[in-house]
Amino acid sequence: MDFSLTEEERQTRDWARNFVQREIMPMEPEVLRRERAHQPGITADELAELKNKARRFGFWGIQTPEEYGGMGLSAVLASLIEAELGHSFVPFRFGGSADNILFHANQEQQREYLLPTIEGERISCFAITEPGAGSDLTAIRTTARKDGSDWVINGEKTFITGGNEADFTMVFAITDPGKGVNGGVTCFLADRDAGWKSEYIDTMGQWGPAALVFDEVRVPERNILGELGQGFALAMQWIGRGRYLLPARAVGACERLMELAMQHARNRVTFGQPIADRQAIQWMIADSAVELEALRWLVLSAAWQVDQGMDSRQAQSMAKLFGGIKANEIVDRMLQIHGGMGYTRELPIERWYRELRLLRIYEGTDEIQRRTIARNLLKGHVSVRGFLG
Template sequence: MDFKLTEENLQMKTMIRNFVDKEVDPYANEIEESEEIPAHLLEKAKELGLFGLSIPEEYGGIGLNTVGKCTVLEQLGRTHNAYVSLIGAHTGIGSMGIVRLANEHLKEKYLPDLASGNKIACFALSEPGAGSDATNLSTTAEKRGDHWILNGTKHFITNAPFADVFTVFALTDREKGAKGGITAFVVERDFPGITIGKPDKKMGLRGSKTAQVVFENCEVPVENVIGEVGMGYVSALTILGEGRVGLGARSVGSCDKLIELSTEYALERKQFGKPIADQQAVQFMLADMKTETEAARSLTYRGAWLLDQGEKAIQECSMAKLFATDVYNRVADKAVQIHGGMGYMAEYPAERYYRDARITKIYEGTNEIQRVIIAKQLLKQQAKVTN
C-alpha cells in the first residue's frame, strides 16, 4: 500500500488546512448559535472546488481519487462539523452514485452544476421503518409510460432542506426486494409531487440541516434511473462504502483538532502549582487520544487506497467507519475531561465536538451494522478457504 500524496494533493491539503483554521473556524460559534453556515463560507467553498472533489475534471470537478478526497475531508473535520457535513454529504453519498453508476446523459446533465456547487446533492435512503435495515424500504416506484411514479417517505436526510438533487431509493419489485427489486433514481427538487419537511431539531450538528422528504405521486423521468433497474441496493452499498471512509477521514480531522486543543489547555491550565500537563493521568489520556487517532487514520487510508485500486473493500470501509467514529467519541470524551468544568461550557469547542461526535456512530450505517458487515465478510472469507 502506498498512501504517498502527489505534490498537487499536498498543496491542496495545506491550502484547505489554512482556509479551515483561518477563515472557517473563527465562525464556529456563530454557526452553533445561529444554526446557519454563513453564505460567504459556502461561496469560498465553491471557489476552492470543494463541491467537486471527486467529480471528474471533464464535468468541472477536481477529480481527486479517494485518498486525495480523504486528505481534504480530514482537514475540513478540524472545524465545525456542520460545515464538513454539508460538503461531505454532497461530495460523498450525495453525488457519487451519479459519478460511479449513472449513464453519460445523467452525468452531463447534473455533474457540472454539482461540481460548481450551484446545485447541492443529498442521499435519500433511510425511512421511518428502514434505517439499519435498508432492505425494508416502503417507498415505491411504479413505471407509467415515460415516468416512474414515486410514493413514500424518507427521513433524516442531510442537506434536504436546501438540496436540489436527490439520490432516491425505491422498491420497483416488492417480491424481489433487495435482490433485484430496489432501484436508484435522480430526483430534482422541483419535480411534481415532492415535499420537504421542516428542518429537524438535533442534539448536535447545529447548522447541518436534515429533514423528511415526502413523495406523493412524484413523477420521475425514466431516464433518471441510476445504473440498472432493480440494482439499487447494490448501488447503495457501493456509494456507502466510499462515504464511510470519508466519514472516517472527517472523524480523524476532528480528533486532530481536539488533541491540539487539549494539549494546549493542559499546558496552560495550572493546578497544585503546576500545569496539568505534568500530571500522569492527563498525559495518559493525551497518549491514548493520539495513538488511537493514528490507528484510525491508517485504517481509513487503507480503505481509501483499496477503493482506488478498484477493490470493493466492503470490510475495510466498514472497519474504517466503525473504528474512526468510535475513536472520535472517545477522544471527544477525554478532551472534555482534560478541560474539566470548562469542557462542559458551550463557549469551549470541546463541548461542541462532544455533541457532534455522537451522531457519527449512527449515520451512514450504525456501528452495530458495521460490526455485522465485518463479521459476515470474515465468515464468507473463511468459508471460501474451508471449501
C-alpha cells in the same frame, strides 16, 4: 514500505490546511454564536463564497474526474484533505462534487442533473432510509407504480442528509414487489417541483436531516437512474462510495481537540503545578495519541486499498467502526481535561462532543459494521492476517 507523500501531494494537503486556518477557523466564534441563537451557523451565501474562493485557486471537485472539471485526486489525498477540514467544526466541504451514482446518468440526465450539481447550481440528496428501514435497506416500503409514461411514487423517507436544501433527490422505490430488492427496486431522479415535501428533523447536534414525503409524486420514465429494477445495486455503490472519509474527518477533529486540551493542560495550574504534570492527565493524552495514530493508519490503509482497486469494504468498515468509537472516547477525555469549562458552551468542545456522537450511527451503525466485519471473517472472504495475507 514508503509512507511519504509526493511533493505535489504535500503541497495540495498544505494548501487545504492553510485554507482551513485562514478562511474557515476565523468564522468559528460567529458560527457558534448563531447556532446558540438557533440560527444557521453558516449561510448559503457564505458557503458559496468560500467554495468560489477555493475554486479561484483551482481547488474544485476533489475526487470529481478531470473530464468533468474536477481535480480527480486519489482516495489517500482526499482522506488527508478531509482530515484538514475536520480541524474545524464549521460545516464546510470544497465544491465541485456530485454523488457517485449520478455518474451513471445518461447524457440527457447528465446535462439536467450531474453537471449542474458539480457546478453548484443544483443540490441533490440520496433518499433510501425509511422509518421502518434504517440499516435494513431490504425493508423499504416506498412504491412506484407505472401510469402511462410516468411513474407515481408514494412513501416516506427519513434522516435524509441535505433533504431540506435539495432541489432534486435520488429516491429509491419498489417497482416490482415480486422480485425483491435484487430486481424490484428502482432509483428515480425526482425534482422537488414534482411535489415531494421535506420536514426538518431536530437533532442533538447541528446535523439537520429531513423527512421526505412522497404523495402521488409523478416522475417521467426518462428520470430512471440506471436501469429499471437495478436500484439496489446503485444504493450499495453509493453507501460504499467513501466510508473512509467519515473517520478521516474525525481524525482532524481529534487532532484539534488534543491540541486544545494540551494547551489548556500546560496553562491550567492547580496546587502549584500545571495539570500537564499530573499522571492522570498524561495518561489521557497518551492513550488518545495512540488511538488517534491507529485511526489515522486505518483510514489511510482503507483509502490506499481504494486507490489500488482492491476490495476495501472490510478496511472501510474497520475504519468507520474504530473511528466512531475512539473519536467519542477522545473527545470525552479532552472535555474531562478542560474540567467544568469543557462542559460549558463558552468553548466549542461540547459541540464536537455532540457532533462526533453521530459518527457511531449514520451511514452504518457500529453494530452494522461489526456484523459486516465478523461475517466477512467467518465466511472466509477476508483473513485476520489483513490485506498483506
